[in-house]
Amino acid sequence: MADVGVANVQEGQVLAGKYRVQQVLGVGGMGIVVAAHHIELDERVAIKLLLPEMLQQPEAVARFTREARAAVKIKSEHVARILDVGSLENGAPFIVMEYLDGSDLAAWLRNSGPLSPEQAVEFLLQAGEAVAEAHALGIVHRDLKPANLFVVRRADGLLSVKVLDFGISKVTDASMAAGAATSTLALMGSPLYMSPEQMESARTADARSDIWSLGVILYELLTGACPFNGETIPELVLQVAWGTPVPLRNKRPDAPDGLETVLIRCLEKSPAQRYQTVAELATALADFAPKRARISVDRISGTLMSAGLLSVSPSGAPDSGQTPIGQPGGPSETASSFGTTAARKRPQKIAIGLAVLGVVALAIGGVLLTRLLRVEAAASAAASVTSVAVAPSANSTVTPSAPPPTLASPPATEAFGPRPESPPADARPVGPTGVATPKPRPVRLPAQAPKPSATKATSANCTPNFYFDSQGEKHFKAECF
Numbered sequence: 001m002a003d004v005g006v007a008n009v010q011e012g013q014v015l016a017g018k019y020r021v022q023q024v025l026g027v028g029g030m031g032i033v034v035a036a037h038h039i040e041l042d043e044r045v046a047i048k049l050l051l052p053e054m055l056q057q058p059e060a061v062a063r064f065t066r067e068a069r070a071a072v073k074i075k076s077e078h079v080a081r082i083l084d085v086g087s088l089e090n091g092a093p094f095i096v097m098e099y100l101d102g103s104d105l106a107a108w109l110r111n112s113g114p115l116s117p118e119q120a121v122e123f124l125l126q127a128g129e130a131v132a133e134a135h136a137l138g139i140v141h142r143d144l145k146p147a148n149l150f151v152v153r154r155a156d157g158l159l160s161v162k163v164l165d166f167g168i169s170k171v172t173d174a175s176m177a178a179g180a181a182t183s184t185l186a187l188m189g190s191p192l193y194m195s196p197e198q199m200e201s202a203r204t205a206d207a208r209s210d211i212w213s214l215g216v217i218l219y220e221l222l223t224g225a226c227p228f229n230g231e232t233i234p235e236l237v238l239q240v241a242w243g244t245p246v247p248l249r250n251k252r253p254d255a256p257d258g259l260e261t262v263l264i265r266c267l268e269k270s271p272a273q274r275y276q277t278v279a280e281l282a283t284a285l286a287d288f289a290p291k292r293a294r295i296s297v298d299r300i301s302g303t304l305m306s307a308g309l310l311s312v313s314p315s316g317a318p319d320s321g322q323t324p325i326g327q328p329g330g331p332s333e334t335a336s337s338f339g340t341t342a343a344r345k346r347p348q349k350i351a352i353g354l355a356v357l358g359v360v361a362l363a364i365g366g367v368l369l370t371r372l373l374r375v376e377a378a379a380s381a382a383a384s385v386t387s388v389a390v391a392p393s394a395n396s397t398v399t400p401s402a403p404p405p406t407l408a409s410p411p412a413t414e415a416f417g418p419r420p421e422s423p424p425a426d427a428r429p430v431g432p433t434g435v436a437t438p439k440p441r442p443v444r445l446p447a448q449a450p451k452p453s454a455t456k457a458t459s460a461n462c463t464p465n466f467y468f469d470s471q472g473e474k475h476f477k478a479e480c481f
Contacts, residue, residue, distance in 0.1 A: 070166040078130040105146035120221035121289040125296035130163040136307035144213035208271040215266025223251040
């Protein structure tokens with residue numbers, strides 16, 4: 001048996017008066033897990049303790065407590081059960097969990113290599129059951145990875161996954177969130193499995209960040225390597241933000257058609273482009289899992305429906321119309337990146353084009369209407385003018401007058417075609433309403449001195465006079481005495 005003094009406990013030491021320490025099971029960055037014997041129940045258990053140097057860090061102690069609070073709320077068979085909590089004589093907290101006999105998936109990959117597609121998908125669906133229940137309780141795991149998926153053999157001989165380590169989970173339920181404050185600048189989780197938004201800010205990561213991690217895990221279970229990698233953290237961050245994974249079929253030619261499409265959707269850079277719930281992911285994976293795994297798909301959907309996080313569409317497929325866990329307001333767009341957005345914008349462009357054509361048509365119509373109104377007004381004005389005619393004396397002769405000056409703008413009738421023939425002299429002008437107006441009688445104008453520009457007459461006693469005909473045109477006549 002190995003010494004466990006590294007955690008200030010010794011082999012054979014009895015904790016809380018009932019747990020006798022036996023051996024070390026594993027050591028992590030924050031704590032150590034030991035096997036112990038429950039004296040009263042004669043049952044083997046696992047006890048997780050904080051490393052001595054972590055006791056001086058309040059955030060580490062808060063995470064440890066948060067793990068116990070979160071895990072004990074989840075009743076799924078795919079989560080390691082919390083049996084008890086306590087503190088050592090020096091105040092160091094510990095968590096008592098069910099003892100698991102098996103190995104985690106990280107060790108499985110090291111020892112046996114990549115899994116078959118059916119086995120990998122089945123393991124992921126089992127982990128999805130635990131994740132769905134956590135999301136239903138307002139808990140985001142934020143540290144899903146093969147090392148935290150422990151495989152055990154059930155009593156019926158089948159393999160089963162247990163999700164471990166909720167120590168850095170994000171809790172949105174106020175009743176469990178005591179001490180759950182997270183610094184935006186803290187790098188929470190394992191970088192190889194972290195989503196882009198979690199790398200940017202762990203505080204804003206929501207349930208869709210767990211879906212990214214599940215996609216990374218599935219890719220690694222199938223290929224033996226993570227989709228994004230780098231020799232340094234900055235290089236890894238750049239790969240996660242901008243890089244593209246090696247296509248699945250390049251590494252696993254035996255992978256079924258369509259499985260890579262599911263992986264691509266999980267690894268979308270934008271959370272709005274990923275599956276929005278674990279139920280959507282499980283439904284997409286159902287065709288690639290063994291028949292016995294169908295129960296996991298049904299449990300995942302049922303768990304989220306019971307929590308009000310999922311509804312069923314008319315086609316029977318899960319429809320996540322709810323706000324993702326940990327993300328107020330939810331995504332502004334849930335369409336995938338395979339052309340849905342462009343298709344939705346096409347009708348908008350057509351509507352805008354029709355609106356522009358409508359405005360142009362109205363503008364042209366307005367111009368034509370204005371011009372017609374001006375024509376009608378000009379015709380009315382011309383018809384309403386009283387013609388003035390002065391009859392010349394019988395013994396006088398008048399030379400033809402010079403044509404009157406042209407108007408600045410042509411008559412309205414000339415704007416739309418040739419001028420009609422002049423009506424007879426005795427024709428009665430027609431008014432704007434179509435009723436003939438009385439023929440005006442000649443009115444003698446008072447004598448006035450001839451203007452220098454008037455047309456020259458043959459008699460010295462001639463007086464120039466002007467009159468308007470029925471078309472509104474001005475004419476000159478000379479009256480001589």
